[in-house]
Each structure stands twice: as C-alpha cells, then as structure tokens.
Amino acid sequence: MLRFLFLIVLLVLGHEQVSANPRYSDPDGCLSCHAYEGLSFIDEQGVLRSATIDSSHYASSLHGSVPCKDCHREVINYPHKVENTEVDCSESCHVEEPSEGVKYTHDPIHKEMDKSVHSGGWYKGLTGGNRLEEIETEQDPSCRRCHSNTLYIPEAQLEKFKEDFDHAETECGNCHQGKAWMGQFGGHILRRLIGRRWNNQENNQMCIDCHGDHEKMRDVKQEDPETLEEHPPSDRFVYSTDTYAKTLHGRLIADDSAYGASCIDCHAPLAWKHDIRSYTDSESASHPDNLPETCGQSDCHGYTKKPGNEGFTLTDMHNLTLVNLADFKQPLEEESLRGSAWFWSIWPLLLFGVIFIVGSFIWWLLYRNTKKIIPIVGGDRFERVMVGRKGKAGRKKAVVKKPAVKRDAKPKSEVKETKAAVKPDSSEPIVEKDKPVMPDKAETDISKVDNDTNNKGA
Amino acid sequence: MKVIENIKTIPKVQKFRYAMIILTSMTLLGPLAFLPQLVGSDDLCGSLCMRRFYLYFPGMTWEDFFVHVNAASIGVMAFSLIMITTLFFGRIWCGYLCPVGGLAELSSRMLNDRWKIEFRSLPQIQIRYGYFGFFLVAMPALGISACSLCNFITIPRLIEAMSGEYRGMMFLVSSVGLVNLGLLLLLGVFASKGRAYCQFMCPIGAADGLVNRLGAKMPFARRIRVAKERCTGCNICARNCMCGAIKMVDRIATVDQVSCMSCHECVDVCDWNALAWTTKPNHKVNEPKRIKKNTEIFPLPDWQAVHFNPVKADAVESAVKTGPAISVLSVFNAMIFLTVISIIIVGSFL
Numbered sequence: 116m117l118r119f120l121f122l123i124v125l126l127v128l129g130h131e132q133v134s135a136n137p138r139y140s141d142p143d144g145c146l147s148c149h150a151y152e153g154l155s156f157i158d159e160q161g162v163l164r165s166a167t168i169d170s171s172h173y174a175s176s177l178h179g180s181v182p183c184k185d186c187h188r189e190v191i192n193y194p195h196k197v198e199n200t201e202v203d204c205s206e207s208c209h210v211e212e213p214s215e216g217v218k219y220t221h222d223p224i225h226k227e228m229d230k231s232v233h234s235g236g237w238y239k240g241l242t243g244g245n246r247l248e249e250i251e252t253e254q255d256p257s258c259r260r261c262h263s264n265t266l267y268i269p270e271a272q273l274e275k276f277k278e279d280f281d282h283a284e285t286e287c288g289n290c291h292q293g294k295a296w297m298g299q300f301g302g303h304i305l306r307r308l309i310g311r312r313w314n315n316q317e318n319n320q321m322c323i324d325c326h327g328d329h330e331k332m333r334d335v336k337q338e339d340p341e342t343l344e345e346h347p348p349s350d351r352f353v354y355s356t357d358t359y360a361k362t363l364h365g366r367l368i369a370d371d372s373a374y375g376a377s378c379i380d381c382h383a384p385l386a387w388k389h390d391i392r393s394y395t396d397s398e399s400a401s402h403p404d405n406l407p408e409t410c411g412q413s414d415c416h417g418y419t420k421k422p423g424n425e426g427f428t429l430t431d432m433h434n435l436t437l438v439n440l441a442d443f444k445q446p447l448e449e450e451s452l453r454g455s456a457w458f459w460s461i462w463p464l465l466l467f468g469v470i471f472i473v474g475s476f477i478w479w480l481l482y483r484n485t486k487k488i489i490p491i492v493g494g495d496r497f498e499r500v501m502v503g504r505k506g507k508a509g510r511k512k513a514v515v516k517k518p519a520v521k522r523d524a525k526p527k528s529e530v531k532e533t534k535a536a537v538k539p540d541s542s543e544p545i546v547e548k549d550k551p552v553m554p555d556k557a558e559t560d561i562s563k564v565d566n567d568t569n570n571k572g573a
Numbered sequence: 574m575k576v577i578e579n580i581k582t583i584p585k586v587q588k589f590r591y592a593m594i595i596l597t598s599m600t601l602l603g604p605l606a607f608l609p610q611l612v613g614s615d616d617l618c619g620s621l622c623m624r625r626f627y628l629y630f631p632g633m634t635w636e637d638f639f640v641h642v643n644a645a646s647i648g649v650m651a652f653s654l655i656m657i658t659t660l661f662f663g664r665i666w667c668g669y670l671c672p673v674g675g676l677a678e679l680s681s682r683m684l685n686d687r688w689k690i691e692f693r694s695l696p697q698i699q700i701r702y703g704y705f706g707f708f709l710v711a712m713p714a715l716g717i718s719a720c721s722l723c724n725f726i727t728i729p730r731l732i733e734a735m736s737g738e739y740r741g742m743m744f745l746v747s748s749v750g751l752v753n754l755g756l757l758l759l760l761g762v763f764a765s766k767g768r769a770y771c772q773f774m775c776p777i778g779a780a781d782g783l784v785n786r787l788g789a790k791m792p793f794a795r796r797i798r799v800a801k802e803r804c805t806g807c808n809i810c811a812r813n814c815m816c817g818a819i820k821m822v823d824r825i826a827t828v829d830q831v832s833c834m835s836c837h838e839c840v841d842v843c844d845w846n847a848l849a850w851t852t853k854p855n856h857k858v859n860e861p862k863r864i865k866k867n868t869e870i871f872p873l874p875d876w877q878a879v880h881f882n883p884v885k886a887d888a889v890e891s892a893v894k895t896g897p898a899i900s901v902l903s904v905f906n907a908m909i910f911l912t913v914i915s916i917i918i919v920g921s922f923l
C-alpha cells in the first residue's frame with residue numbers, strides 16, 4: 116500500500132515536473148526576424164506570402180513549447196533558403212508516445228502513401244506547400260489537401276467543446292495538475308475526444324471534393340501499374356463519385372446510416388488507410404482477386420469468403436448506366452453513339468413500332484365494328500382459363516349471343532338460388548343449364564344437383 | 574364529357590382507391606417525394622429499401638442477416654407493418670397505397686384495352702414464387718444487382734429522369750433505363766389492368782401474398798370472400814379483377830388468396846352480392862335463417878375465403894379444362910426452369 120502511494124506521488128511529481136517545464140523562448144532566435152510584421156516574400160508562382168509569426172499566437176498554440184528547429188530541421192544557417200523550410204513528417208517527431216516511449220513518426224504512413232496512386236503528393240512541401248498551386252497544377256494531393264486543419268474545431272462542436280472545456284479543470288485536473296499541462300495538452304486532448312475522427316459522410320466528402328469535379332478528373336493522367344504507361348482517364352474514373360452515390364453504399368451514407376461503406380472502407384481498408392491503388396494493381400484492395408477479402412471485412416459481407424458466393428463480388432459498384440446521362444458528353448458524339456446500347460436497341464424498337472402502326476391499321480379495318488374489346492395478346496387464353504369459356508369460336512358466338520344470355524340470366528339464377536338454399540352441400544358445383552359450354556361436364560353436374568334436391572325433398 | 578361520365582360510373586370504393594394511389598404517388602415518389610425526404614432519402618431505396626434484407630447469400634450467418642436488417646431499418650419496419658396489416662385486412666398496402674403498382678395500374682387503365690397484353694391467365698403463382706426463389710437465392714450468388722429489376726427504384730428513377738431537365742430523358746435509353754422502361758411498359762402500362770409486375774415479379778407482393786393466404790383461414794381476417802350459393806357465374810368479377818385472382822371454377826368465382834389484393838373491385842361489380850370484404854361469419858356453414866315446417870329457408874351467406882377444389886373424379890377433368898391447379902411440384906419445377914433460363918440470359922451478357 117505504501118509502495119503504491121509512493122508510486123502515485125512519484126508519478127504526480129514527475130508529471131508535474133515535465134508539464135511545468137517553461138515554454139521554449141525561441142532558443143534559435145528565429146523570431147528575431149519572423150516576428151516582424153509584414154515580413155513577406157514572393158514565391159515561384161508569384162504569390163505574395165507572409166512569413167510573419169505572431170509570437171503570442173505561436174506560444175499559445177499546441178506547438179508553443181516546441182522550438183522551430185525541431186520541425187524545420189534543414190534550416191541551419193542564416194539566411195536560409197525557402198526550400199529548406201520544408202518539414203518532413205516521416206522523420207521522428209518531438210512527441211514521445213507515453214505507452215511505448217518511442218518518438219512519434221509518420222513513417223509507416225509515408226511508406227504506405229508511397230505505394231498508393233496518390234504517391235506523388237507526398238513530396239510536395241509538406242507544411243510550407245502552397246495549396247493554391249497544388250490545386251491548379253498537380254494531380255496528386257499533398258497530406259494537407261485531405262488533412263486540412265482549417266476548421267480546427269468544427270462549428271457544430273464548438274458549443275460542446277466550450278462546455279467541456281469549463282469542466283476540464285475538475286475532471287482532467289484531478290490527475291493532471293499544473294497550468295502548463297492543462298494549457299498545452301488539455302485542449303488538444305479534449306478536442307480529440309469530442310471531435311474524434313471524421314464520420315463516413317465527411318470521409319466521403321473529402322474524396323468527393325476532388326473526385327467529384329468532372330472537369331478536373333478528365334485532366335488526370337492514369338498510370339498503368341504494369342507497363343507504367345500513362346493514359347487518359349476512363350469514364351468510370353471520371354464519374355466514380357456519381358456512380359457511387361447511386362449504390363446502396365452511397366445512399367446509406369448519404370442517409371447518415373452507419374451501415375454504408377465509404378470510399379476508404381473499400382479502397383484502403385487496411386493499416387493506415389492510405390494505400391489506395393488502381394483496381395488493376397494486383398495488390399489493390401479493389402482488385403477482383405482481393406474483393407472477397409475486402410467485401411468480407413469484419414461486420415460487412417462476411418459470407419463473401421465462403422464458397423458459392425464467387426458471383427457476389429461481381430456486383431458493379433461504379434455502374435455507369437445508373438448515372439444521369441445528362442452529365443455525359445460522349446453519347447452525343449457519333450463514334451460512341453454507334454457503340455452504345457441504346458443506338459442498337461432503337462432498331463428492334465423501330466421494328467416493333469412499325470408492326471404496331473401497321474397492325475393498328477389492319478385491326479381497325481377488320482374489327483372496327485366489334486363492340487367487345489379483347490386484348491390481342493393472351494385475351495383468348497384468359498377467356499379459356501380464367502372465365503372458362505371456349506376459345507376463339509366460342510368467343511365469337513358469345514359476343515353475338517350476349518344480350519340474349521343476359522336477359523334471361525336473371526330469372527334463371529333466382530331459381531338456382533332457391534335451389535342452392537335447399538341444397539345441403541354448397542360445395543357442390545352449380546352450373547347453369549342453359550349454358551352448356553362444357554357439355555359433358557354440365558350434364559353430370561346437373562344430374563347431381565337434381566339428385567341432391569331430390570334427396571333433400573325426400 | 575364522355576370522360577366525365579365514365580368517371581362517374583366508377584364505383585365509390587374504386588374512386589377512393591384511385592385517389593389514395595394518386596396521393597401516395599405524390600407523396601412517395603419524386604419529384605415531391607415528401608415522405609421519403611422526411612427520413613433523408615429522395616426515393617424508395619437506400620435505408621428505405623424493403624426488398625433487400627431478406628436475400629440469402631450462401632454461407633450467410635445470422636449476424637450478417639441482422640446487419641442487413643439494421644442497414645435498411647426503416648424499410649424493414651415498413652415491411653413488417655405491411656405484413657401485419659395484411660394479416661388482418663388483406664393486402665391493402667398493395668391495393669390502396671403502393672405507388673409503384675398503383676401508378677402502373679392507373680396509367681394502364683387510361684388506355685384502351687385493345688393493345689394490352691393479357692397476363693392474368695398465366696400461371697402466376699408458379700411464376701411469382703419461381704422468380705421469388707430466384708430473387709432470394711440465385712441473384713445474390715450470381716452477383717446480379719436485383720435493383721435494376723426492382724420497381725421500387727425503377728419507377729422513382731423514371732419519374733426523376735422525366736421530371737428534370739430534358740437531357741435527363743437520356744436515362745431512358747441507357748441499358749438500365751431500357752430495362753426499367755420495359756418493365757414499366759410491358760408489365761405495367763400495356764398489361765391488361767396494369768398489375769403484371771405485381772403478379773409476377775414483386776418480392777414484396779410475393780411475401781405479402783403468402784401472409785394473405787396464411788391469414789385467410791383465421792376468423793378475424795378480413796378477406797374477399799365468396800358466398801358460393803349466391804354466385805351466378807356471371808364472371809364479371811373475373812374479368813374485372815386486376816390481379817387475375819378470380820377464376821371461375823365450375824362456373825363459380827373462386828378467389829385465389831395468394832394473389833388477391835383486397836382492392837374491392839369485384840365486390841363493387843358483382844350484382845348478386847356474392848362477394849364481400851369481410852371477416853368470417855359467426856354462423857355455421859349452410860346454417861339456414863329459419864326452419865319452417867321442417868323446411869330450411871334461405872341459408873345465410875357462407876363467406877368463404879378459401880375454396881378447395883373438390884377431390885372428385887370430375888375435378889381432374891375440370892382441371893384439364895380450366896388449367897392446372899397449383900401444386901408444390903409445379904412451383905418447384907417453375908423455380909428450376911426460371912433459374913436455368915435466367916442463368917442462360919445472364920451468362921450471355923457476361
């Protein structure tokens with residue numbers, strides 16, 4: 116018990132010591148220049164960029180206690196070059212992971228990213244990179260393109276954040292005493308707890324921001340993973356977000372359901388979720404051979420891995436025919452027009468149309484005086500099977516005889532009703548005598564009815 | 574003027590029914606799609622999908638099933654609601670509310686009968702449950718998206734295509750669009766009474782029909798029932814039944830409870846009150862109203878929902894004449910037949 120207490124005291128003290136460290140007061144003297152207001156330069160793209168750092172802002176930021184050179188390692192001399200200011204996040208970082216005691220690094224992500232279709236993006240100046248230029252000229256996104264920190268705390272969460280922040284003193288502060296800790300890490304951790312990760316909808320929106328832009332996607336050059344040849348993108352690629360939105364996956368996520376699969380769920384299901392590759396790449400999660408594994412991830416379609424389901428993965432998740440064709444330019448061009456399904460289907464439709472028109476005319480000539488309209492396809496069969504009349508010949512007779520039959524139907528059926536009333540077993544079929552459509556049957560039935568009545572009377 | 578007169582002759586219940594269908598079409602389908610939008614969807618698909626969760630994938634476990642159920646939770650609730658109401662009142666969802674079957678029916682009713690295709694006399698139970706089996710088991714295993722043959726997305730999609738910009742119509746000539754259009758036109762607009770899709774292909778209708786038949790013998794269930802002793806065999810009801818559910822067996826109307834939608838039309842057209850949408854009567858079968866001087870007077874109508882073919886020698890004969898009765902074997906055969914045909918069709922596409 117005593118040892119335990121001692122441990123706690125030691126822990127608290129130790130913590131206090133670490134967190135109570137004073138903030139670095141710019142040991143490399145970077146702020147001696149960068150604190151100047153209006154310090155700016157014109158970059159290669161001709162954009163005026165500010166290099167001013169507000170020292171009070173910096174000190175109160177998350178990185179306030181981190182000296183500039185911890186990240187901008189290549190800056191050795193003064194004055195330094197612009198290129199040297201870039202930060203390489205794949206190197207080890209100043210943060211130590213408390214449970215492992217290892218310096219934090221983005222290296223695994225770097226390696227994954229390197230193999231993905233977006234690999235070109237890694238090398239763009241990671242922190243200093245100008246996002247303007249990146250959007251305009253290059254197709255590969257940098258880290259910041261997706262991990263943009265513009266809204267540090269989403270507006271929707273701001274109120275909750277403020278509320279929780281007020282309680283942080285009592286809740287986090289129970290253990291983590293000391294202003295320095297609370298000031299530096301409290302907000303950061305709280306924000307992580309509240310904001311957590313993006314939800315699937317936001318995840319998808321991140322992809323759609325780029326991939327949903329048809330114009331931009333048309334300009335993308337795709338690379339064949341085997342031959343390394345570049346080719347223009349296919350329609351499947353250009354309209355990938357639209358086709359996705361039509362699938363059940365896309366719809367569920369759009370409905371804010373937890374059950375849809377987001378882009379990343381299928382395209383980079385493993386590890387750090389950066390390993391997005393072309394479906395033609397045999398190591399890609401979306402390669403046909405790997406689909407059973409991908410679709411069968413935990414609590415998705417687990418049965419895809421089982422025999423008998425080979426066809427399941429054939430389901431087209433980017434089915435172009437579902438997209439609103441108004442967005443396409445292609446079908447209106449002659450070449451693709453001849454290859455398209457609808458161009459060819461026009462011919463049989465045209466044939467049917469001609470038959471329809473000619474047939475209508477002939478029908479009108481032959482049958483314009485017939486009162487009774489019977490569907491030309493299957494009408495006859497209906498008479499025979501459902502109504503129990505005879506085929507064509509019987510029908511013609513029936514049409515002619517119709518009024519006569521109708522007139523004396525009434526009294527006859529009344530007679531029959533009384534008969535039925537006396538008859539004990541009403542499941543016996545009743546047949547009108549004067550309509551011997553099925554002669555043999557009618558005869559036997561009539562005899563039976565008569566017999567029954569006789570019995571009853573007796 | 575003639576049109577107005579024609580409308581005036583529509584029976585009251587049918588007027589109400591058409592009005593209900595128009596109302597649900599306007600609230601459930603695009604471009605208004607008011608009700609689906611309340612739950613964050615703009616058509617009847619996605620979390621509203623009622624017809625996917627019961628698909629069977631080989632090797633599927635209960636957990637997988639519950640994932641499917643949860644994914645389409647609203648659809649599952651709607652489905653259960655439909656089944657429960659069906660148990661008590663007959664298929665009123667199909668007859669009175671479903672905008673999908675209803676829209677096709679209404680548009681078909683506006684056309685002259687001459688050019689229509691008469692599907693009603695086909696062996697609908699065999700075809701329907703054959704396709705249902707194929708839909709449940711074979712389609713998922715083959716990886717065919719059942720959605721392109723699903724009217725619950727077809728009709729909203731067509732309406733969406735036609736309600737937007739004129740170029741949206743291009744959807745109609747894409748391959749999926751053509752299939753959808755074919756479904757709507759061949760099994761809807763140009764089908765006699767416009768319910769052929771419901772008869773043959775709708776999985777909800779198929780499940781609903783089973784529930785309808787199961788409940789038919791229960792005393793509390795409202796069904797279309799026939800009083801045999803009143804039926805004159807005039808067959809107006811069989812001609813008017815939009816689902817082909819009435820068949821004249823031995824010149825008496827018999828209602829096929831697996832297919833009947835309780836639309837009430839047969840009741841409206843029968844001049845002899847031989848049909849009614851009602852529960853089982855309290856009196857016994859063939860109980861007379863009174864017995865006077867040892868003579869039984871006029872039996873109370875004996876409202877029967879299910880008529881069994883009399884097992885007699887002449888029943889076989891009548892079966893030959895009026896088409897085969899339904900048997901488990903023929904349903905099974907139809908299932909195998911349809912599966913083979915579909916595999917061939919699908920195989921030729923791949």
Ligand code: SF4
Pocket residue numbers: 666667668671672673674675724770771772775776777778779
């Ligand atoms: S059978 Fe299907 S499509 Fe037809 S009315 Fe019923 S639910 Fe609607």
Ligand code: SF4
Pocket residue numbers: 799803804805806807808809810811825826842843844845846847848
């Ligand atoms: S309309 Fe009435 S009397 Fe005529 S066949 Fe039908 S149930 Fe019998």
Ligand code: SF4
Pocket residue numbers: 797813814815816817818819828832833834835836837838839840
């Ligand atoms: S049997 Fe009557 S209620 Fe049933 S579908 Fe046919 S017409 Fe409608």
